[in-house]
Amino acid sequence: MPNTALQASGLVKWFGEGEAKTMALKQVSVEAEFGEMVYIVGPSGSGKTTLLSVLSGILRPNEGKVFVEGIDIWGLNSDQLADFRLGKIGFVFQDFHLFPRLTTAENAAIPLILKKKDWNEAIDEAKKYLDIVGLKSRADLPPVKLSGGEQQRVAIARALSSQPDILIMDEPTASLDGDTGHEILSFVHNNVLNKDRCIIVVTHDDRINEFATRILNMVDGKLSGAEGKPA
């Protein structure tokens, strides 16, 4: 596996037209390697989430390219892009977006089910990931019976169940108290990050900076510093 997990160059993204046109990304270039836990920090409206969406194959840029493991993801059609996200990317959303009517195990099994895995096998496999995040005993409970931190762990288990090369975490501590947020990121750093995985975290919570291998600062649609290149 090449060491560069992700390479983006010249990313430009704007929203709206005419007078309402807003530049969200201004010629952004960034690279991330396997084994890295890259933080993208910056004030609200600086373009962090837009960059995260472009990098993960969710939002098409107006200009620029994104290569993931050498694949130009924006050259893929919509079905290929969906398969790419399912196979390569794991998402942990700010609000978790767990299905309240499914059990914890069923929630964690969703990527496996989408990969056409047999239902029971998917549930069994998802339980292994719940075990990793310390929630195996809660596998049959609905997410609403869990605390915020536990729900975040379920979201992580769901993201991990597809065995992604790149884990995208959007404001992972925004819905959690300080201690729980710290605990979650510590867990991710110690148990999820490995030499074959790259984690990109968008956050404005500087209490968790200690877990980052690299921090990129985004201001007004631009990455400051060394254009997001690994040290």
Add this chain to the structure above:
Amino acid sequence: MKGILKLAYKLLVNDTAKFTAMLVGITFAVFLMMFVTAMFSGVLKHASSTIINVGASVWVMDPAVNTVSNSVGMPDYVLDAVRSMHGVKYAVPLYSGGALVKLADGTYQSVTVIGLDDTSLFGRPELVEGKIEDIYAENGFIVVKDAEFSKLENPHIGSELELNDNRSVIVGIAKVPTSGLYGIPTLYTTYERAIQYIPNPRYTTSYVLVEPKSPSDTPQIKKQVEALGYRARTKEEFMQRTADFFVYQTGGGTNMLIMTLISFIVGLSLSGQTFYTFILENLERFGALKAIGTKSRELVGMILFQATFTALTGYGLGVGLCAFLVWLAKKRLPSYAAMITYSNLGIALGMVVVIAAVSSYVGVRRVLRIEPFDIFRG
């Protein structure tokens, strides 16, 4: 797709409140649609009971006749003319009219009297007691043992009735495939006795029953009868004519249509609205699924499955409830007219498919429009 459908199924049925609301909406709508159309089908069938029971292939009548019970007398020459027509194997007269029977307690009961051709007794009912030739006995009448039988105080062979102030004697008890619409007992006798007992206008032949030499002769017979100034209708055409009368000229059809439409609108509103709310509540999660890697067609498949599953379950419950209540009513009221036909089932299914299609269309539009990026933006 199997796992995705199971996921869709679990998302749907685990939301018990909304799933129940949707089911109740569709079940109620199907039940009402089925019940109204089944009632109407039953009415139409019972309105044609004499046509079904007599069973003649072709009926000759006055053009003004709308239903079999409202006959217009025809002069005797019509019978002779029809008998002489090309393609006619045989033709016999039939009398159909109403009379009053005086009961033991002095009250009167309306009855339908069918007068069969004296020679052939064509159109006679199947006897469960007595012999058909006894119909020729003095004052002989055959009574139909149907749901209205008891209104004549359960007569038996040998019972005497006072019919339009004439003595009549029950000589046989018969059964027929379909009982009448108006809830009155039916008596069979000979044509001659019928016109003798019942006061009549100038012309006494209600219908001329025709048997063509072959079915291909029917169009030719119809033309010849028309040239005579009368109408010849096949059994099916006469039943259709009767149905058309009830549908278009009595207001019954309009009422049925209005009730069916109201049921449809109630079902569509209740289920469509609840399904839409269900989609809206899960919209962000559908967006999350899209972000994770679900293809648009898979999301569409999930929503279509949810709408179809709800619709078909509601349809089954509605049909079952209607069938149960019709069965229950028929146990208590043997003459209860409602009748579930394939057409009723088809109409209700068609309506349910429309409800499912509209509900899922609205849901699919919303889900396809949601961008995974919106999930990130929150």
